Amino acid sequence: MLDAFSRAVVSADSKGVPIGTEDLAALRQYVADANKRIDATLAITQNVSCIAADAVAGMVCENTGMTQPGGNCYPTRRMAACLRDGEIILRYVSYALLAGDASVLDDRCLNGLKETYLALGVPLSNAIRAVEIMKIATVAIMTETNTGRKMFEGINSGSGAQCKEIAAEAASYFDRVISALS
């Protein structure tokens, strides 16, 4: 598992040079944005079940056959598995976001996920749709552009526009999940 710092170290080591001023500039940016990054992580961790449940519910609403006998979310045991997977994906996205690097998501969540779903007969298009909804919900909560109440308490909360860049980064991790399943 790598984070933004160890990623820089691994790439410098492959060249055999110490990390100098140029590479440090990007890392200083990471440090400067630390509070926003922490807020963005909190935005996920404080709304996990809400984000995952909404996404699965949305997916089912668009394909009502799923909860009928013969559907992939019937009976509730399979629906529960679906909710659990949503939370797991969200957990690895929150790790990647805190680390500032996608390696933890790739190594521990996405590697082999598509094959597992294919083997279990999980319809990939529906799984992708659920991840898409999670992405939209997460970005909305982070940037405080969701309708209704403010969804998280953080250092910069109340000024959601500050999390815009980090929210874009979070969206890129969800996109990574989507492309791994496609």
Added chain:
Amino acid sequence: MKSAVTTVLTVADAAGRFPSMSDIEAVKGSLDRAAARMEAAEKLAAGIDKVTADAVDAVYGKGSYDQANKDKCSRDIHHYLRLINYCLVTGGTGPLDEWGIAGMREVIRVQVLPTAAYIEAFTHIRERVCVPRDMSQQAAAEFKGLLDYLINALA
């Protein structure tokens, strides 16, 4: 690669939980020290050749020695300093542990290398760090902490 953030995430993942408030506090605590660490890393990267040459000269003194051996010695010191630079960046001892210290004892024993000379060199570097000429107080503290870690591993 072990760093402040990955250590916290490994523990959280083993427990299957989201990053908790205390995880986030731990990350934040490490990032608060990051400015000093990065200053030390930057200064070390800029002066790494000079620091190496200075340390090698101090160890070899005025006597005449085989140049090839001396070159190898300075290559090794340069290597360890580079790993210290990486440790300063990650905020953990991961790079030194994984690329410097793991297996070091075996290599040193097989090749009959004089660890005392390395210790002498790093002690010299440690004592030569001048505040505020070279770096700030906090940066020097981070740098010296890692030099101590390496010296202890060699001893």
